[in-house]
Amino acid sequence: MSDPNPNSASDExxxxxxxxxxxPFHLPPEYLQAVGLVVAASSQTESVMRExxxxxxxxxxxxxxxxxxxxxxxxxxxxxxxLIELNAPGASEVDELDDLLDAVEGALTKRNTVVHNSFxxxxxxQQVMSWREKARxxxxxxxxxxxxxxxxxxxxxxxxxxxxxIEFMMRHGLGPRxxxxxxxxxxxxxxxxxxxxxxxxxAKY
Numbered sequence: 025m026s027d028p029n030p031n032s033a034s035d036e037x038x039x040x041x042x043x044x045x046x047x048p049f050h051l052p053p054e055y056l057q058a059v060g061l062v063v064a065a066s067s068q069t070e071s072v073m074r075e076x077x078x079x080x081x082x083x084x085x086x087x088x089x090x091x092x093x094x095x096x097x098x099x100x101x102x103x104x105x106x107l108i109e110l111n112a113p114g115a116s117e118v119d120e121l122d123d124l125l126d127a128v129e130g131a132l133t134k135r136n137t138v139v140h141n142s143f144x145x146x147x148x149x150q151q152v153m154s155w156r157e158k159a160r161x162x163x164x165x166x167x168x169x170x171x172x173x174x175x176x177x178x179x180x181x182x183x184x185x186x187x188x189x190i191e192f193m194m195r196h197g198l199g200p201r202x203x204x205x206x207x208x209x210x211x212x213x214x215x216x217x218x219x220x221x222x223x224x225x226x227a228k229y
Contacts (some may be wrong), residue, residue, distance in 0.1 A: 044144040044153075051143055055152055058175035059138060065179045066135040069128060069186030073100040076189055079199030080107035086203040097132050101125055117196065124189050131185040134178040143170075 048056075077100060078088025092100060105125060112118045142155045151169055158164040193199065211217070221229060 042146065042148065045147055046142055046144045046155075048143065050145060051152065052172075054172045055143065055175070058172050058179065059143075061179040062135055062138045062175060062182065065183040065186075066132060066139075069131065069182055069189075070097055070100065072186040072189050073097070073104060073128065075200040076104050076193060076198070077107065079193060079201070080104065080111060082199075082201070084201045084203040085199075086207065088200065098129075101129055121189075121192060124185070124192055128185040128189065131178075131182040135182055138175060138178060 074088050074092040074095075075085065077092055078085060081088075081091075083091070095103070105122065108121045109118050112121075137154075137156070141157060144153055144155055145151070146153065152171075154168045154170045156164075156166045156168055
């Protein structure tokens, strides 16, 4: 007997021919190491962006951490570009740093590709691939084979982008300026704690 519904769920969603292994614990160790290198290099380069912002504002490294701790990478980029335009002695320095920040932006885009897309293994060939997803205006997906060497190259590019910004800072005498004195102990900032301190110590403490 034929199916009375030609658009049944079985026709719309056929059984997959290959069941890929998405378990990250099954990835080869060399892939995990390469992905970890991308993450570590990205963290280092983002810390360079923080130090650049602090130097352009002429604040110390602790204040720079307080200012930038929760900034996204794109926001750090926008702030750094704005500050260099406001304070650079000439347009050549603005253009030079813009070139370097373009490189950082491109490098961190590679980071996003690595860390925001799932890795999987073809159970037949044991080939490692990346499941790429985009949804900017329309949904686009792709299954892309990826090698350890490609991920390592991305990590090296991300690291170099940060080092180039450091070199720019050194050539132009831009910080970072390090805090010399000790930090104040962390205060309990809740309303009740403030009232207790005032009751105990008075107006000045």
